[in-house]
Amino acid sequence: MSFGKTTRIHLADGSPTGIKHAELVNWTGQAMVCPRSRVAELGNWPECTRPGVYLLVGEDADQGRELTYVGEAENVFERLKGHLRNKDFWRRVVFFTSKDDNLTKAHVKYLEARIVELARTADRSKLENGATPQLPTLPRAERDAMEEFLESLRILLGALGFSTLQPVAAKPETSSQVSGPLAKIALRFNPGNRVIDAQGASTDEGFVVLRGSKGDPNVGSSLSKGYRDLRESLINDGAIVADAKAIQFSRDVLFSSPSAAAAVLAGGAYNGREAWKAKDSKSLKQLEEDLAGGN
Numbered sequence: 497m498s499f500g501k502t503t504r505i506h507l508a509d510g511s512p513t514g515i516k517h518a519e520l521v522n523w524t525g526q527a528m529v530c531p532r533s534r535v536a537e538l539g540n541w542p543e544c545t546r547p548g549v550y551l552l553v554g555e556d557a558d559q560g561r562e563l564t565y566v567g568e569a570e571n572v573f574e575r576l577k578g579h580l581r582n583k584d585f586w587r588r589v590v591f592f593t594s595k596d597d598n599l600t601k602a603h604v605k606y607l608e609a610r611i612v613e614l615a616r617t618a619d620r621s622k623l624e625n626g627a628t629p630q631l632p633t634l635p636r637a638e639r640d641a642m643e644e645f646l647e648s649l650r651i652l653l654g655a656l657g658f659s660t661l662q663p664v665a666a667k668p669e670t671s672s673q674v675s676g677p678l679a680k681i682a683l684r685f686n687p688g689n690r691v692i693d694a695q696g697a698s699t700d701e702g703f704v705v706l707r708g709s710k711g712d713p714n715v716g717s718s719l720s721k722g723y724r725d726l727r728e729s730l731i732n733d734g735a736i737v738a739d740a741k742a743i744q745f746s747r748d749v750l751f752s753s754p755s756a757a758a759a760v761l762a763g764g765a766y767n768g769r770e771a772w773k774a775k776d777s778k779s780l781k782q783l784e785e786d787l788a789g790g791n
Contacts, residue, residue: 515537523648526543538576546571547601564622585694606639696772698780702752703757704750710745719763751769
């Protein structure tokens with residue numbers, strides 16, 4: 497059973513883009529988010545001089561994809577000052593320390609290794625880390641405590657707008673009975689007489705095309721420049737593998753809308769809410785109307 501969570505976010509100077517301090521109610525951890533340009537100000541925050549784990553977040557200049565580096569330190573502030581000199585890509589840092597000073601070096605090394613592992617699995621960002629760090633050996637009770645800490649960390653990280661550890665989509669079901677989130681309903685885009693055969697799901701963040709989906713290798717004049725550039729960037733990134741017969745998705749890919757997903761797959765303009773259909777041939781548009789009580 498899932499329970500609601502309450503977060504508290506303090507904007508240090510009243511600006512949503514400045515330094516933030518965040519926490520989950522009844523959790524011993526705490527998070528801070530800071531723009532690269534204001535790292536020097538963290539020296540005034542005792543929360544930053546403790547052992548912790550951090551994520552440097554920027555953009556891969558070659559692929560235009562989010563780039564993330566995961567690290568740990570006994571004094572986060574001192575480590576970040578070093579990264580100002582030796583890492584140029586990052587624009588923001590988010591890090592986690594403990595309010596009760598109970599995180600040790602072994603704990604943060606464990607968290608670092610697990611975050612890298614989860615980030616590789618989620619595949620939302622390109623990782624700047626090399627090999628996955630080795631998990632340190634912890635007593636069972638300590639390991640369980642860190643896994644519990646990690647779950648709260650993951651939730652707060654997502655609430656702060658960092659999707660690094662959030663899976664793109666859960667595996668949808670085949671049923672089209674609307675009794676919960678639409679993300680649970682498997683949708684298919686298969687217009688017939690074409691190579692297109694794609695699976696996807698409508699999620700809280702947008703529309704996900706699932707790994708293995710196939711699309712048309714040709715691009716028509718109706719495909720807008722924006723979608724044309726998006727398709728090309730996904731091919732360059734390796735998310736889509738193209739040959740003369742078809743394009744195929746090598747991983748789950750999140751799109752801003754079902755129409756964007758359909759257009760990239762078809763190589764031309766498509767009404768995604770009509771094109772994506774459940775097992776009983778109900779369109780996504782009909783499913784949304786059912787959920788809203790339209791029938």
